[in-house]
Amino acid sequence: QVALLDIDICGPSIPKMMGLEGEQVHQSGSGWSPVYVEENLGVMSVGFLLSSPDDAVIWRGPKKNGLIKQFLRDVDWGEIDYLVVDTPPGTSDEHLSIVQYLSATHIDGAVIITTPQEVSLQDVRKEINFCHKVKLPIIGVVENMSGFICPKCKNESQIFPPTTGGAEKMCQNLNVSLLGKVPLDPQIGKSCDKGQSFLSEAPESPATLSYRNIIQRIQEYCDQRHFQEENTT
Ligand SMILES: Nc1ncnc2c1ncn2[C@@H]1O[C@H](COP(=O)(O)OP(=O)(O)OP(=O)(O)O)[C@@H](O)[C@H]1O
Ligand SMILES: [Mg+2]
Ligand SMILES: [Zn+2]
Known part of the structure; x- marks a missing residue:
């Protein structure tokens, strides 16, 4: 059971590459549901929250960090064996936050x-x-x-x-x-x-x-x- 989390907030390419363009995230009692490619592969990306694939997300660090936190806290991933996180290039806010937020899980x-x-x-x-x-x-x-x-x-x-x-x-x-x-x-x-x-x-x-x-x-x-x-x- 694999979860794929796209934290490239400004350039999310995972939805297109996974054949999920146009899909939307659903809210359930237990939180946001990932979008599933197959039964054992769930995906979450800011791309699912935009109204068009060409929409620009122009956010500063704190807002990006807030969304990353939500992806970890509010998404109902279910029981998973692997959480794969795709980051943007570089060593920036996204990288720091994901490492910090997941520190207790021993990445x-x-x-x-x-x-x-x-x-x-x-x-x-x-x-x-x-x-x-x-x-x-x-x-x-x-x-x-x-x-x-x-x-x-x-x-x-x-x-x-x-x-x-x-x-x-x-x-x-x-x-x-x-x-x-x-x-x-x-x-x-x-x-x-x-x-x-x-x-x-x-x-x-x-x-x-x-x-x-x-x-x-x-x-x-x-x-x-x-x-x-x-x-x-
Ligand atoms: N080995 C390869 N051969 C041919 N095309 C490739 C190869 N690896 C990646 N690509 C293509 O190059 C493009 C960019 O790949 P990818 O999104 O994985 O790069 P990235 O480093 O994550 O880019 P970004 O900096 O935008 O996040 C995609 O269209 C992908 O299909
Ligand atoms: Mg990339
Ligand atoms: Zn040749």
Whole structure:
């Protein structure tokens, strides 16, 4: 049972990517009900509260924090195994509030996404630093858009060259795990735009295999952490 919480208040893309555009949140006796993609996957996003997908949310920090608090307190998530929180890029109000509000729950950790080029790694180093500062464990880093395999000649090219060694080098230097690399695949963009699951649309593709490996490593990390928690407390 998985809950997906989108706290990208100004740029919520989860409703569209999950095929839930135009859906609305329902109020029940026990609070707001998430919108369900499937029985075991509930989603909450500010996108469900807007009257049109092009509506702009222009909010300062305190108002964003208030909504994030409501998402955690007033949504009836039911019994869940995983709460996955999608954050905006950076290290800002949203990141601070979610870490603070969930501190009592012992967050398992953060998954950090980068692309291979230095400009992106520079931001990600700051995000890793942020995690250390707020004592948030890091599950690992994913390198996205890592290489492109030409569908015609099957040659691989680097659209975003890893000029400074990519995520691999950064992870070695900073002593964090590299969870995997996901290649560029135009089908991913298409699936997201259509709100369809790329994993079901292209089950045999290299990107799907990579996603599955990454998912497995995250699950293993969480299982191990829970095992340790149970045996130390
Ligand atoms: N490996 C990939 N190959 C092709 N397209 C991709 C890949 N990864 C992501 N995309 C596409 O790039 C776009 C942006 O992806 P995504 O929303 O995951 O990025 P983001 O970093 O969360 O962006 P934002 O900063 O807006 O939150 C989407 O249309 C998505 O489908
Ligand atoms: Mg995003
Ligand atoms: Zn080619």
